[in-house]
Amino acid sequence: MLDIKLPEFEKKVYPELELSLLEPSYKINLRGKNRDFFTKAGKLLSIMLPIESNTSANIKNINALWLSPDEWLIYGKDIDKNLEINLNNEISKLKYGSVTNVSDQWVIINFKGKNIFEVLSKGSPFNFNDFKGKKNVVVQTLLNNVDVILHHQEINDLNLFVRKSFSEHLWLWINDSSRFI
Amino acid sequence: MFLINCPYCGERDQSEFSSGGEAHIERPKQPTELSDDEWADFLFMRKNIKGIQFERWNHSHGCRKWFNLIRDTSNDKIHGIYKMGEKPPKV
Numbered sequence: 639m640l641d642i643k644l645p646e647f648e649k650k651v652y653p654e655l656e657l658s659l660l661e662p663s664y665k666i667n668l669r670g671k672n673r674d675f676f677t678k679a680g681k682l683l684s685i686m687l688p689i690e691s692n693t694s695a696n697i698k699n700i701n702a703l704w705l706s707p708d709e710w711l712i713y714g715k716d717i718d719k720n721l722e723i724n725l726n727n728e729i730s731k732l733k734y735g736s737v738t739n740v741s742d743q744w745v746i747i748n749f750k751g752k753n754i755f756e757v758l759s760k761g762s763p764f765n766f767n768d769f770k771g772k773k774n775v776v777v778q779t780l781l782n783n784v785d786v787i788l789h790h791q792e793i794n795d796l797n798l799f800v801r802k803s804f805s806e807h808l809w810l811w812i813n814d815s816s817r818f819i
Numbered sequence: 820m821f822l823i824n825c826p827y828c829g830e831r832d833q834s835e836f837s838s839g840g841e842a843h844i845e846r847p848k849q850p851t852e853l854s855d856d857e858w859a860d861f862l863f864m865r866k867n868i869k870g871i872q873f874e875r876w877n878h879s880h881g882c883r884k885w886f887n888l889i890r891d892t893s894n895d896k897i898h899g900i901y902k903m904g905e906k907p908p909k910v
């Protein structure tokens with residue numbers, strides 16, 4: 639990870655909703671489509687990349703999010719730095735796919751509580767009716783016109799990914815919206 | 820506003836997508852052999868019909884994949900969606 643200043647968001651508590659920053663976290667973008675790519679990625683991550691759309695897979699502290707038929711986001715706290723080196727050596731350098739460290743590109747905001755979807759629904763065109771009842775589901779959509787990735791890892795426990803340059807603005811919007819649930 | 824069924828992500832709101840204009844316009848194989856008028860035709864001239872039109876769309880705020888869509892431009896009714904490289908279904 640580069641030495642880049644992270645945003646400083648203090649934990650906020652609202653009725654049935656807790657917001658906090660989940661940083662620093664390790665994030666790697668993986669792209670590839672052939673069989674060798676899947677085998678290598680599976681071996682190095684000890685996880686099968688999810689091929690079903692809008693889902694995620696998880697083992698210990700590593701999460702793999704489906705982003706498109708040939709793109710995944712790997713993330714987690716305290717991931718061994720050798721993982722990226724190994725992925726680079728065995729996937730990128732051998733041209734099976736591409737590996738990009740996006741740790742400093744995305745900022746993760748964690749949402750906990752029953753009112754998560756009350757707040758998100760205020761500014762997103764996505765229909766959360768089915769999504770909120772399922773865990774290990776992922777959606778890329780808009781929130782207050784900002785691109786976000788939402789990872790519903792456990793019921794009422796969700797990680798929101800936002801590009802760092804938009805994060806301060808979106809954090810303020812989320813907090814404003816949370817005051818009026 | 821209307822819903823679009825992304826062939827990869829499922830049904831999503833139109834605001835997540837960007838329109839890429841008319842589909843199935845083939846790039847001329849030998850652009851240097853075309854007259855200026857023919858080249859301008861390829862670059863700029865679109866049918867822009869009222870009725871059923873074949874279009875390219877991109878799920879720009881989702882999976883970022885391109886796909887084709889058959890839309891009635893008079894009422895925004897969608898008559899079919901198919902992936903890039905696939906043959907258009909009969910309408």
Ligand SMILES: [Zn+2]
Nearest residue numbers: 825828878882
């Ligand atoms: Zn999509």
